[in-house]
Amino acid sequence: MRSKQQYIEGLRKMRRNIYLNGEKIARDDEVQMPTINTMGLTLDYAADPKHEGLCTATSHLTGEKINRFCHIHQGKEDLHRKQDMTRLLCQVAGGCIQRCMGIDATNAIYNVSYEADKQNKGATQYHQNFVKWLERFQKEDLVGCCAQTDVKGDRMKRPSEQKDPDLYVRVVERKSDGIVVRGSKLHISEASVADEILVVPTRALLPEEKDWALAFAVPADWEGVKQVVSVHNLRDRQHFKRGFTPGYTDSYVIFDNCFIPWERVFLCGETIYGGACALLFALFHRHSYSGCKPALGDLMLGAVALAAEYNGITKAPHVRDKLAEIIRVSELGYAAGFTASELGKPELYVPGVGFIPFGPGSYIPHSIYANVGRCLTGEAVYREAEILCDIAGGIPATFPYEEDFVNPETKDLLYKYITRNPSIHPEDAAQLWRYIGDILCSASGGIHLMGSYHGGGSPVMEAIAITTQYDIEARKKMVKKLAGIQDRKPNP
Ligand SMILES: Cc1cc2nc3c(=O)[nH]c(=O)nc-3n(C[C@H](O)[C@H](O)[C@H](O)COP(=O)(O)OP(=O)(O)OC[C@H]3O[C@@H](n4cnc5c(N)ncnc54)[C@H](O)[C@@H]3O)c2cc1C
Numbered sequence: 001m002r003s004k005q006q007y008i009e010g011l012r013k014m015r016r017n018i019y020l021n022g023e024k025i026a027r028d029d030e031v032q033m034p035t036i037n038t039m040g041l042t043l044d045y046a047a048d049p050k051h052e053g054l055c056t057a058t059s060h061l062t063g064e065k066i067n068r069f070c071h072i073h074q075g076k077e078d079l080h081r082k083q084d085m086t087r088l089l090c091q092v093a094g095g096c097i098q099r100c101m102g103i104d105a106t107n108a109i110y111n112v113s114y115e116a117d118k119q120n121k122g123a124t125q126y127h128q129n130f131v132k133w134l135e136r137f138q139k140e141d142l143v144g145c146c147a148q149t150d151v152k153g154d155r156m157k158r159p160s161e162q163k164d165p166d167l168y169v170r171v172v173e174r175k176s177d178g179i180v181v182r183g184s185k186l187h188i189s190e191a192s193v194a195d196e197i198l199v200v201p202t203r204a205l206l207p208e209e210k211d212w213a214l215a216f217a218v219p220a221d222w223e224g225v226k227q228v229v230s231v232h233n234l235r236d237r238q239h240f241k242r243g244f245t246p247g248y249t250d251s252y253v254i255f256d257n258c259f260i261p262w263e264r265v266f267l268c269g270e271t272i273y274g275g276a277c278a279l280l281f282a283l284f285h286r287h288s289y290s291g292c293k294p295a296l297g298d299l300m301l302g303a304v305a306l307a308a309e310y311n312g313i314t315k316a317p318h319v320r321d322k323l324a325e326i327i328r329v330s331e332l333g334y335a336a337g338f339t340a341s342e343l344g345k346p347e348l349y350v351p352g353v354g355f356i357p358f359g360p361g362s363y364i365p366h367s368i369y370a371n372v373g374r375c376l377t378g379e380a381v382y383r384e385a386e387i388l389c390d391i392a393g394g395i396p397a398t399f400p401y402e403e404d405f406v407n408p409e410t411k412d413l414l415y416k417y418i419t420r421n422p423s424i425h426p427e428d429a430a431q432l433w434r435y436i437g438d439i440l441c442s443a444s445g446g447i448h449l450m451g452s453y454h455g456g457g458s459p460v461m462e463a464i465a466i467t468t469q470y471d472i473e474a475r476k477k478m479v480k481k482l483a484g485i486q487d488r489k490p491n492p
Pocket residue numbers: 101145146147148149151152155156157186187188189190250447448450451452454455456457458460461
């Protein structure tokens with residue numbers, strides 16, 4: 001396993017292909033450091049013996065100890081631990097821990113490449129290629145990100161119907177030694193600090209949409225890859241630092257006639273498996289949300305409870321109701337993820353068919369529970385922000401700048417006038433209002449909310465997954481029986 005320092009040294013050696021606001025930047029540019037520090041927590045915690053077994057796992061390929069973020073789930077216990085590790089690390093980071101896209105994409109491709117080879121009866125070596133790639137990924141403790149979301153152009157048109165076929169990433173040339181791909185994936189979190197980019201399709205594909213049925217991995221600085229990045233850092237503080245300052249980045253990852261050697265291609269042309277790969281990444285990722293969303297709920301709950309205390313309104317009845325609401329959603333989201341882990345098996349749910357064995361035996365969380373949990377907690381993020389806004393009052397929005405709390409002409413006056421609950425030291429109160437301002441009033445806070453809402457798919461995507469996989473007909477039958485409705489032939 002790597003240390004954080006080794007990870008940073010690796011980033012330093014990478015080719016410059018990150019564009020930020022008109023300039024090319026180095027990966028260890030100061031502006032990326034809060035994001036690198038956040039990612040670094042995944043390495044620090046794996047190295048800490050206190051978190052052994054939670055943040056580490058045993059590779060099923062080599063038997064060596066590896067970072068859990070590089071692991072393929074070998075049983076229910078692994079699914080439970082991924083959920084719990086995610087909750088813990090998001091609590092520590094104060095938001096997204098960023099490395100889950102890599103573990104979710106590797107688990108999806110591991111299964112799908114196996115099934116595609118099986119269907120091709122030995123004509124392809126996708127799974128063998130992937131396992132070889134995975135061995136190095138685990139051994140070198142690489143950071144992976146997942147590029148799933150295509151730019152998609154006209155939302156009402158399929159990939160093959162778009163005026164510009166590059167609006168979904170596709171193969172433009174097949175060669176003896178590899179393929180050439182073109183297109184762009186957008187919103188790709190932490191691609192600018194990742195070692196490897198894993199690419200999977202966005203959606204189900206028609207048989208004629210072979211060129212879009214693609215999965216591969218490339219180093220994030222690969223020739224032909226450009227990243228245009230947006231960086232979401234909090235306002236820098238000079239005097240009153242936070243306990244931990246997280247950062248996030250998202251890239252437009254552009255494949256500009258990019259050559260991918262066959263050993264890095266894990267799917268190319270098998271449309272059924274392209275759709276399965278899209279579905280499976282989304283499923284693993286929604287399961288990850290059952291760890292991160294409860295952590296965000298924990299942090300919201302803590303912030304609301306402190307805001308109530310610092311405002312002196314802890315005993316007000318509406319505060320209790322709102323605290324209960326946050327706990328309800330967070331723990332139901334966690335419970336849904338727990339159930340998805342507990343009912344996990346090496347099987348995939350296929351609408352109209354039911355569960356079928358899928359992949360070489362690694363564990364897949366139960367789809368209904370992963371989806372209902374993600375849907376419940378994802379849709380709650382703006383409601384929870386509303387609760388925090390309500391209980392905090394307006395103070396975080398108009399809070400004076402740091403220097404005014406240092407300037408002798410204003411310092412004492414400000415501390416006098418921000419005092420509410422006399423038992424709270426005004427410097428502590430100031431830190432809380434700054435922290436809540438970071439969540440509710442900063443650009444970074446706004447982006448975090450949008451990511452929490454749309455990441456893993458907009459809520460309608462979960463609604464589609466839930467309703468296509470749930471046995472609604474069985475429920476209709478129950479009601480017909482109770483109501484005394486006869487089973488008749490449809491009335492012509
Ligand atoms: C901060 C952030 C981080 C992210 N990180 C990643 C990442 O690391 N990797 C990754 O792959 N993706 C990532 N995403 C992408 C995320 O998964 C998408 O935002 C999400 O799937 C929605 O896609 P979209 O943004 O293209 O929105 P759109 O698809 O444009 O959705 C806008 C609206 O249109 C509706 N809509 C879209 N298509 C149709 C249709 N055919 N019929 C009817 N309604 C439709 C949607 O339901 C929604 O209401 C991230 C997103 C954000 C905001």
